[in-house]
Amino acid sequence: MSTTALSSSSKGQIGSGAIPNGAPKASPLVPTNHVTTLEGVTVRARIDPTLTVDDVIKQLCGSLKKEPASQFALRDESDELVTNDNLRKKIRGRVGLRLVKSPSREARDTAEKLRTKDGDVRWTLFSLQKFIREEQFAQEFLKQGGLKDLVENAHTATGNTLAYALTSMQHLMDHDYGWGSLDEEFIFRVVQILSSSQSPINVCRPATAILKKFVEADPLSAPGVLASTSKGLPVAPPGSVYRYGFQIVFDQMKKERGMLETVVNRLGSGDTAMAQYSMMLINSLLSHASDARWEEFITELERLNVRRAVIRSMSLHTIEDLTSCILDFQANMVRVTYRKKTTLVDPENEPAHHEALAYIWESSKLEVDEDETGSIVQWRKLGFESEDIVQEFSEVGVLGLDCLRKFVDHDPDFSKLVLEQLSRLGERRCPLGKASNEVVELLSVHWSIFAPGYSTSTTFQPFFLDFYRVHFLATRFFLRMWSESGAATGDFQRVVDLVRTQVKVALRSESVRPWHEVEHEFNESEYRAVRDRQMKELELEDDLLNKVPVRNLRAKLYKESYEFVRQQRIQCLLQGAWFVIALPQNAPREAIRRPSRPWRFMRLDSGLKYLHYVDSAVKFPVRNGLEDLPDRIDVSMINEIGTGTCAPPPNVLRDQNDLPPTGALAASPLSFSLLSAHEGSLADLIAPDQSRWADWTDGLNMLRRDGGHAHSTETAGFVLALTEIGLKIKLLDLSGEMVEIPTNLTSGPPPSDTSFFFSESLQ
Missing domain, CATH: 3.10.20.90 (Phosphatidylinositol 3-kinase Catalytic Subunit; Chain A, domain 1)
Known part of the structure; x- marks a missing residue:
């Protein structure tokens, strides 16, 4: 040899x-x-x-x-x-x-044992959950018909045996092949397992992951070119596993009463992994909800108060456990909020809209009247400018309607509030409906809800998740400022400016401020102090930036800036970088020593599927390509990018002492971990500087199928800075000449012939 x-x-x-x-x-x-x-x-x-x-x-x-x-x-x-x-x-x-x-031989023996029930089935399934991750084993196991026997055990087994069977299925589904024959009966079985509060944690974890995989396996998510139906809709190619999706899973969930409620309740589970799996399932459902069932699903989630459950999760778990999932949820809720804001109120065709408007009107305890011209007076009594209620909500959509309804729910004296305004002279009445919608617009601008699918928040936003509650406080503040300032109809914009400045103050430092301080800012702030601060801000503020066309332009530039930064981050991954191989914070003392190969170079392949790397005792020039990088990590195995999770080994970085630490290891702010739901940490690394840390943590997050948020303030700052620079460039000529920007633009008639030319200069 x-x-x-x-x-x-x-x-x-x-x-x-x-x-x-x-x-x-x-x-x-x-x-x-x-x-x-x-x-x-x-x-x-x-x-x-x-x-x-x-x-x-x-x-x-x-x-x-x-x-x-x-x-x-x-x-x-x-x-x-x-x-x-x-x-x-x-x-x-x-x-x-x-x-x-060999894996093939092991797969044949395992399939045979499951089929003949030869030996201890529990031990066979225990071994299967480890081996089935390997492609060679999985292919042979499927070839031997092992999937059928695995499904049978998932239907009949209990306890640990069921946990091993479901975990095996979970690991098999990590491969994008071989499980496209699973039917709705199996999906319903998984739903039943999750619905039961008696199901043990080790059974619920893989069951939740399996359901998440089904949700994400829709034709729109399939890689490569898809076939099309006669309607032009994507369909799964023959034999593809991408034939399920939200619609099929949600239909099975609806059959089991209380299933979604149980998943939401598990967000508060003491088992961090269970809470994480549940959060990931909810995020996948939110990301893949079909148009046909979107409103039904969102309404059900709101009824179960999932926002409140996530807010509690922010304090129940340590930062590295659920940060990524919570930021994903916030990004999803930005999309939900944006969609509600851009969905028109349609009481004639949407029963839910008609019901909400009827509830608001009935709660006011008013009667429909006629004015001197014989026209109906109804919604004008509630502070709207006209009786065309659809037009009144045109700028804030269903979000504005929901906010007004929640306002009525929160205020037991709503009818008295309305009567108080009606008792005043016409010009002194605060237009409640118009004020409510304006507050919705102010909050939407504050939380950058003007582009679907993008979020630059790098921290927890509990106040945003409590949108309706903040709206209630801000609207009450609007009414109070109106009264204390003695405002009249022509002062509406002045009061709006007061509320805008208070929103910025009350909602500052959102991730660390307690809720009672927000309430105090809105309920106790005096008019004179607010007015003085607002006047100082107005000196620096340009009214041009608050116009609707400019806000729409900002939204367009925001999306372009986000995509530009995303591509830049991924390019950094394709170029590669050197990192220090870090030590976990809970590493035993005997492991705290300088490793023989403390440096790792990582590079993403052009297919965006693998992180190739090499460990070395010293840094060396790495050639282009992957020849110098023999090892690799499957990107699809990365479920979360943990930050601030690990510590540098001794004698590697310049700021480290020569002797190993005597106490607990201190995490480096430039550290990050590639976390897998199955195998723990796939890599613990420390970036050489803040810029490289931001490039890689955000770039890897943006690669994830269920990602979409930025970890670093640096990335978020780049997106916002590019947006503002682009906006100023676009407006430079207009603002320089103080040209008025109209709300609507109308095009003139086309030329009657081609005998015209474009002037090279303006006369």
Whole structure:
């Protein structure tokens, strides 16, 4: 065997070295590994790291008289399969190896045991959940019909056996093939498991992950070119697993009463992983909700007060546990809020809209009257400018209607409030309906709700999630400022400016301020103090930026800026960078030492599927491409990017002491971890500087299928800065000449012939 020395002992002891006939002596620089066979025999082998795994197995099998070599594989002591990608790393680390059944052979034996129920099914499923992640094993297992038996166990098993079966199915579904035959009956079985409050945590975790996978497996998410129906809608290619999606899953969820409520309740679970899985499922449902069932689903979530459950989660769990999921939820709620704001109120065709308007009117306890011209007077009594209620809500849509209804719910004296305004002279009445809609607009601008699908928030926003409650406080503040300032009809915009400045003050430092301070700012602030502050701000504020066309332009530029920064971040990943391999904060003291290879270079491949890397004792010039990067991490395995999670090893960074720390490790602010739902941390790294940290944490987040938020204030700042710069450039000529921007633009008639030209200068 080329450059390979072997010795064996039936009791597992290493005997004297014996080199097979004809094999040259191994170089003393080649590390020695221990290889254990299925029979418990241990051999000592020097393996040339330039060999392929197949060559190593062939030579081992030849030396040990085991044939055929294709029936065997190498695994390490933790059961990880040795491949060409990781062989060199294991040889260098002198990792103990085991000569075991090949994945294909193991898959055939496992499928046979499940089919014949030979032996302990629970133990078979326990082993299956580990091996089925491997592509070779999974393909052979499916070829042997193992999926059918796995589904059967998911239907019949209980306790730990059910947990192992569902975890195996979860890991199988990580492959985008082979499970497209799963039917709605199986989906309903998973729904039933999740609906039961008696289901143990180790069963609910994989069940939740399976349902999430079904939600995301819709035709729109399928990679590559999709076939189309006659209507032009995407459909799954033949044999694809992308044939499920939100509609199918939600239909099964509706069959089991209380299912969604149980998932929302689990957000408060003491088991952090369970809370995380539940949050990820809700995020997937929000991201993939179909147009046909969107309103029904959102209404149900609002009824279950999911926002309140997420706000509680912000304080129940440590930052690294749920930060990414909560930021994803906030981004989803921005999309929900934007969609509500841009959905027109339609009481004639939408029963829910008609019901809300009827409830508001009935709560006012007013009567419909006629004015001196014989026209109906109804909505004008509530402070709207006309009786065309659809037009009144045209700028704030269903969001404005929902906010007004919630305002009525929160104020038990709503009818008295309305009567008080009606008792005043016409010009002194505060237009309640108009004020409510204006507050909605102010809050939408404050939280940047002017572009669908984008969010630059890097911190928790509990006040945003309590949008209706903030609206109530701000609207009451509007009414109070109107009264205390003695405002009349022509002063409406002046009061709006007062409320705008108070919104900025009351909602500042949102992630750390307690709610009672927000209430105090709105309920107790005196008019004179607010007015003085507002006057100072008006000196610096340009009214041009508050016009509707300019706000729409800002929204367009915001989307373009976000996409530009996203592409820039991903380009940084494609170029690659050096990092320090960090230590987990809970690392045992004996592990706190300088590693032999403390540096790691990582680069994303052009297909955006794998992070290729190499560990090294020193930094070296890495060539373009992937030739210098033998190891890799599957991007699809990354469920979360944890930040501030790990500490630098001693004697690597300049600011570290030569001696290992005596107490607990301190996390580096430039550290981040690639976290997997199945395997814990895939990598713990420390970036060389803040810029590189922002590039990679945000770039990796933007690669995730269910991502969409930025981790760093640097990225968020870039997006906003580009937006504002672009806006100022667009408006430079107009603002320089103080040209009035109209609300609507009308085009003139086209030229009657082609005998015209464009002037090169303005006369």
